[in-house]
Amino acid sequence: MKNYNENEALFADWAGDARNASPDGEFVRDTNYIEDRIVASVSERTRQDPDRADSAELWPVAAGKYRLIAARACPWAHRTLIVRRLMGLENVISLGLAHPIHDVRSWNFQLDEGGLDPVLQIPRLQEAYFNRFPNYPRGITVPAIVDIETKQVVTNDYASITLDFNSEWKQFHREGAPDLYPEELREEIDAVNKRVFTEVNNGVYRCGFAGTQEAYGKAYDRLFTALDWLEERLSTRRYLVGDHITEADVRLFPTLVRFDACYFSHFKCNRNMIKDMPNLWGYLRDLFQTPGFGDTTDLDQVKAHYYGTHTEINPTRVIPKGPRMADLLTPHDRDRLPGQPFAPGSTAPGPVPESEQPPAVH
Template structure:
């Protein structure tokens, strides 16, 4: 937290990369690594979506931490005996300590763990999704989309940086501000950017080009949590997502696209934010609403054209062990 009450995210991550040529000592190998996520976390949600879109389920296993954690780390309290079935650990913290016994930074998801050693390789969330799309191509499914096409990279990077600064991280700057001035500043930047996005998406189906790209993945994970959490819990309450026609239609379009909505568990999302953030919600009461079934309503965005997967194809259904509960059953 800055001296003026502004929330500052710690971005000091383990930046070791898993690459096709193994330049950092960790070559891409089917079955060697385990992606650890939490359904609740928007940053981890990105990695789960990209893994689904490019079809890496059979070569990169996924562990799912539960929605509630303490100051030590995310834990595997949803798994039998409270342990990840592949890594055999109760807390993600153990994998970070195997990498560095004196590790003193944040224990964050997503993280990719080297299964033979049980040590975290990387928790650099921004790089993880780019590398899943570019370094694992030899093992991607047939028809995997290109999420970071060369001809659009400069625009994708520009849009993604604006979205990160003002929206992805902006909601946290509102929620964790400790002064009125810091909150007011973050709130205005958030809504200025949301209004910019509302205008941008008024006549185009996707953020960049005419296909789904990395930029859409990054925006979606904040939008899908907006009304359920950020609007009230983080005081981002000028309007609800459902009151922004273009963004609401865009978010539903993505939600109904294979690989997006089938990674979302609203009950885990709400349980994490409302239970863990006791400084914001001291009672720990988790709201019952909003009703998530409106995410399946018609959006009409097909009329704007675009090809969701470009020259590729949609992914198949998720593996049975990774399926989320149907909407409205929580």
């Protein structure tokens, strides 16, 4: 296991630990993002509402114009890595990967030579935010899409990024790219996504960053109520919505694959592991073994991020060696249920580009 804590430069500018709990102890996530979109229907940068100076802007789809800045550690960014790969956009939208450990000044590029992103030539993602918004008041988050020419952030709205990769970048999709957000399933996908985000994706954080025993207890109960609902839902269907992988599965997978390695212990989500829930465990293995999911996952970086960054929870920064994640490669038996990963006419993506391959699961 690589020691991601060994670079002392990561901690030279440490400015204190994040404090995420509200006064009553409940974790509160800032969900205000840069709402700009990259769309196929405009040829140049324009405002959605030209009469409002503060309205979000539309940017044109264009090959080679943008760089996706992600972190393999971050579940919100992981979704963009999955969809970018499923759509075959690797040669259209370049990828920069941040170091899994960061301080309050943002994600950095200490994984790259000289500590600089090789395309943007900046040491920290915050510079791209400040290039566009000199007094940007919110968190510097991944995923973020950056305009390469100006080195300015375009958007960090993770939900829109994956939907737009699916719907707005079609002219650059690989042959056989799936439709993850089919029109006839959107209402159901949106409903499932809303509950999964509120109770599971964000629910583990509500447990981990709760500031009082009462807040933690409520968060814990809500999380496992939702996981029990998912366990039941997946007892009769292979995927969350419909007969094939959709945006709903993309949004749940990054939380599930981090659960046993991080959330169970680090965030005190310890009623049981995902391994103890037969349907969710089979579903997780099924997705992990599907191209686009496991091959965009780096569990060493995931653990380094959570145990090495959240020092208010883990002040020693010691990163656990376990659990044994090779179990994700064991047979899943989910093909006994109706459905298949991709709809007829759609195919799995090809091999991962050599420069983007994560380490093997161990």
